[in-house]
Amino acid sequence: MTYALETRGLDKHFGGLHVTRDLSLQIRPGARHALIGPNGAGKTTVINQLTGVLEPSSGRILLEGQDITDLPVHKRVLRGLSRTFQINQLYADLTPLETIGLAVSERLGGGGNWWRRMGTRDDINAEIAETLERFRLLDVMNDRTSTLPYGKQRLLEIAVAIAAKPRVLLLDEPAAGVPEGERKDILAAVAALPRDVTVLLIEHDMDLVFSFADRISVLVSGALLVEGAPDEVARDPQVKAVYLGEAA
Amino acid sequence: MTTNAQTEVGFHARQHGRWHWSEFAFWIVVLAVGLAFPSRYLIMTEILRLALFALSLDLILGYAGIVSLGHAAFFGVGAYCAGLLSVHGIINEPVLALIVAGLAATVLGFATSFLVIRGVDLTRLMVTLGIALLMEALAERFSNITGGTDGLQGIDIQPIFGVFAFDMFGKTGFFYSLAVLFVLFLLARVIVHSPFGLSLRAIKNNPLRAAAVGIPVNKRLIAIYTVAAFYAGVAGALFTQTTALASLDVFSFERSADLVLLLVIGGSGYLYGGLIGAAVFRMLQELFQWITPQYWMFWIGLVLVVIVLVGRHRIHAYALWLPNLILRQIAGRKAAVALTDNEAP
Numbered sequence: 001m002t003y004a005l006e007t008r009g010l011d012k013h014f015g016g017l018h019v020t021r022d023l024s025l026q027i028r029p030g031a032r033h034a035l036i037g038p039n040g041a042g043k044t045t046v047i048n049q050l051t052g053v054l055e056p057s058s059g060r061i062l063l064e065g066q067d068i069t070d071l072p073v074h075k076r077v078l079r080g081l082s083r084t085f086q087i088n089q090l091y092a093d094l095t096p097l098e099t100i101g102l103a104v105s106e107r108l109g110g111g112g113n114w115w116r117r118m119g120t121r122d123d124i125n126a127e128i129a130e131t132l133e134r135f136r137l138l139d140v141m142n143d144r145t146s147t148l149p150y151g152k153q154r155l156l157e158i159a160v161a162i163a164a165k166p167r168v169l170l171l172d173e174p175a176a177g178v179p180e181g182e183r184k185d186i187l188a189a190v191a192a193l194p195r196d197v198t199v200l201l202i203e204h205d206m207d208l209v210f211s212f213a214d215r216i217s218v219l220v221s222g223a224l225l226v227e228g229a230p231d232e233v234a235r236d237p238q239v240k241a242v243y244l245g246e247a248a
Numbered sequence: 249m250t251t252n253a254q255t256e257v258g259f260h261a262r263q264h265g266r267w268h269w270s271e272f273a274f275w276i277v278v279l280a281v282g283l284a285f286p287s288r289y290l291i292m293t294e295i296l297r298l299a300l301f302a303l304s305l306d307l308i309l310g311y312a313g314i315v316s317l318g319h320a321a322f323f324g325v326g327a328y329c330a331g332l333l334s335v336h337g338i339i340n341e342p343v344l345a346l347i348v349a350g351l352a353a354t355v356l357g358f359a360t361s362f363l364v365i366r367g368v369d370l371t372r373l374m375v376t377l378g379i380a381l382l383m384e385a386l387a388e389r390f391s392n393i394t395g396g397t398d399g400l401q402g403i404d405i406q407p408i409f410g411v412f413a414f415d416m417f418g419k420t421g422f423f424y425s426l427a428v429l430f431v432l433f434l435l436a437r438v439i440v441h442s443p444f445g446l447s448l449r450a451i452k453n454n455p456l457r458a459a460a461v462g463i464p465v466n467k468r469l470i471a472i473y474t475v476a477a478f479y480a481g482v483a484g485a486l487f488t489q490t491t492a493l494a495s496l497d498v499f500s501f502e503r504s505a506d507l508v509l510l511l512v513i514g515g516s517g518y519l520y521g522g523l524i525g526a527a528v529f530r531m532l533q534e535l536f537q538w539i540t541p542q543y544w545m546f547w548i549g550l551v552l553v554v555i556v557l558v559g560r561h562r563i564h565a566y567a568l569w570l571p572n573l574i575l576r577q578i579a580g581r582k583a584a585v586a587l588t589d590n591e592a593p
Contacts, residue, residue, distance in 0.1 A: 051460065077462035089460065091453035094446075097260055102450050103461040105443040111463060112471075114444035119261025122254070128261070129253035138253060142260055164461055 002065040004029040004198035005050070005081070005168045010059035012045060012222075019045045020056070021223040027168070027200055027215075029064075034201045034209045037219035038242060043202045044086060046219070047172050050200075051083050052076050063168065078107070082166035084157050086173045086202075092146040096137045096156050099145060100128050103163035127163070135159040135189060151182025158189055168198045175205055210234070218242070265441030274520065275430070282422060289418035295530045296425040297486050302510045302522025303429075303436060304479030309508075310516030311440055312472050313452030314364060317373045317504050318380030321360075322353040322477040324499035326484030328387065329353070331400040331494035340406040342489050346428065349485035350478045356383075357477020361470040377501070384499035399495030403488065414490070421490035428486060432479060436519060439475070448472055449517075513555060515564075 005027040012020035019042040027033045037043055048054040050061060052073040061069045068076050091099055101118060104127045105111045119125060132138045135155045140148055145156065154174070161169060175186050190212065193199060203209050209216065209230075216233040218225045226236050233239055282292060301323055308314040329349035332338070339345040363375050387394045395401055407413040414420045439445050451458045451465050459465050488494045497503070506529070514525025532551060536544035555563060 053456070072464075073459040074462045074464045077460060083460060085457075085460075089454055089457040091450050091457065093453055094450060097257060098264075098446055099450075101261055102443070102447055102458075102463065106447070106462040111443050111447055112468075114439045114442045116443070117262055117265045117438075117441050118443055118446055119258045119263075119265075122258070125258040125261065126254045129257040132257065133253055138256075141257070160457070160461055 001028075003027055003062070004031065004064060005200065006062040007050070008060045008062070010046070010049060010061065011057045012042075012049060012054065013057045019222045020049065021221070023059070023219075023222070023224055025217060025224070027198060029198055030196060031215055032199050032201070032213050033215045033217065034203060034213035035217050035219060036203060036206075036209055037225075041219040042222040043219055044172060045222070047083065047170055047202060050170060051081065077164055077166075080165075080167035081170070082161045082164040082168075083170040084161045084172055084174055086176055088153050088157050090145045090153060090156060090160070092144070094145055095142050096132060096145065096148070096159075097128065097141040099156060099160055100131050100137075100163045103160050104128055104131070107164055131159055131163050134192075135162075136185065149182070151178050151185060154178050154182070154186055155189060158186070162193070166197060168200065169193065171199060171201045171203075173203055174201070175203070175208055265437075271520075278426070282426060286417070286419070289422040291530065291534065293418055293422045293425050293490050295526050296422070296429050297483055297490070298510065298530060299523040299526035300425075300429045300432060300486065301480055301483035302507055302514070302526050303433060303519065304476045304483060305507050306511060306516050306519060306522045307436060307440075307476045307479065308473055309511060310518070310521065311445065311452065312448040312469055314469065314473060315369050315372050316364075316376040317501070317508065318376035318378065319480055319507055320499050320501070320503040321376075321380040321383045322357055322480035323484035323487070323503060324380075324383055324387065325353045325356050326350060326481030327488045327494045327498040328394055328400065328484075329481070330485035330488040331403050332393070334403050334405055334488075335400060341410065342405055342408050342424070346482055346485045346489065350482040353481020353484065354474055354478040357481075358470070358474040361473040364473060365466050365469045377504070380499055380501065380504055384496060387496055387499060395495070397496055399493060403492045403494065405489050405492060418490070425486055425490060428482065432482065433519065433523075436479070440519065444468065444471070509552060512552060
């Protein structure tokens with residue numbers, strides 16, 4: 001079968017530091033897959049290799065069966081692989097309208113257009129409106145991003161990734177740092193992601209992981225420790241040992 | 249609901265690129281000043297040229313966040329190219345020569361853009377500075393072509409379209425420069441309000457996120473750097489055509505450095521900063537030279553320090569206090585002139 005996203009023997013060294021070890025992940029189309037592991041397990045390094053920010057030392061990455069290991073970041077996005085960041089990566093001086101507008105323009109092929117004014121294509125406007133509405137950002141669409149409350153910025157972070165209409169979405173700790181009162185909006189947004197989008201979730205919050213994921217991979221010291229359905233993983237003695245801080 | 253939202257989104261997305269009445273006012277004032285001081289054409293032409301040059305730097309610095317200390321490289325290539333075209337009688341029509349000179353700078357801009365997009369601010373400062381120094385050294389080395397330290401001899405600019413001859417008062421030169429500046433300003437205005445222009449601002453804000461939504465960051469930076477080189481080349485060609493001079497100092501470091509000062513004075517990222525900065529800078533220079541011919545550099549330096557310390561926003565607020573007061577009296581509360589730094593008016 002063709003996996004939505006697959007890694008084959010992924011390896012990454014930083015000098016003498018071995019941060020990803022022979023990692024082979026298979027993520028099925030439409031899956032809600034979570035990648036968990038203790039601090040320093042190398043989860044974000046994996047994401048950065050998947051998206052092309054970091055080059056793996058060896059191994060291949062396949063998106064829907066096609067090798068994307070050598071593609072630059074923006075080409076992977078256009079192939080349907082999009083991500084959110086653990087720490088918001090937004091445009092401080094731009095508005096949510098502009099932020100989403102850029103992502104939509106880029107995907108619909110109007111991003112390099114230099115002679116047309118923003119806002120003159122109905123198909124682009126319609127999608128911007130739909131995305132802003134879905135993430136409850138319509139009322140703040142003209143505010144500078146840096147002035148938005150943190151929870152709204154977090155929503156915008158997810159909205160931008162969705163605006164790229166990914167077939168595979170990587171969520172890097174979507175609820176990180178969000179105050180309790182604004183959390184439910186984020187969780188609702190994550191739960192409402194379209195079913196045909198394959199999601200790989202990186203998360204510390206076990207409640208979120210177990211309520212969301214139908215498949216869990218546990219990463220320890222850059223290598224895959226266990227993979228399985230949530231209840232299998234929860235019962236696994238090795239996983240318990242890792243999370244209780246004992247030597248496995 | 250959704251159609252409403254769509255209409256609203258479209259409206260607000262277009263809002264940014266809409267002409268503000270203060271912009272009309274700006275250009276009317278420019279034209280009025282040009283008509284009102286016929287004895288000052290030479291310095292006003294100089295300001296226009298400087299404004300176009302600054303507009304070029306604003307495109308890469310204010311929008312894409314590329315710092316440069318070597319923008320004179322393109323100015324110089326445009327200047328020499330226009331001069332050589334005239335001396336050798338290759339292209340005698342000034343407008344055509346202007347475009348060709350601009351394109352010559354464009355070629356250099358494209359070729360060097362690959363060096364500039366690598367690295368971050370400090371690297372870029374050094375690389376751009378280095379390129380300008382190289383160009384200056386080359387112009388000196390090939391003095392058989394460029395005239396070396398003596399400058400290019402025998403530049404004789406023919407009438408524009410064969411009709412409008414350059415006169416000794418500089419009237420033709422002034423209106424010619426104004427027309428060129430205005431046309432290129434309009435083009436720049438279209439560019440910065442397009443999706444392409446917005447993507448540049450996105451790259452300046454956060455290149456990591458820009459790439460993560462599918463923006464080809466390097467390609468966009470190369471494109472705008474190349475366009476800016478064209479603008480600078482045209483500014484250089486205007487210099488040659490309106491002064492009938494081209495000498496080594498077109499490549500000088502001071503020329504590049506002054507340009508950064510202009511944008512510090514006028515503000516960057518809203519297109520008018522370079523234009524306002526050019527006028528203020530040149531007039532301050534003139535004023536201080538008149539008051540104290542020997543020490544005018546000291547006063548320019550002092551003004552810059554004050555601008556940076558006090559902050560441009562506050563100075564704008566002070567400067568616009570009186571006009572706003574009058575406007576409010578006449579037009580009610582809503583009309584207020586405001587210059588914003590990072591947003592287009």
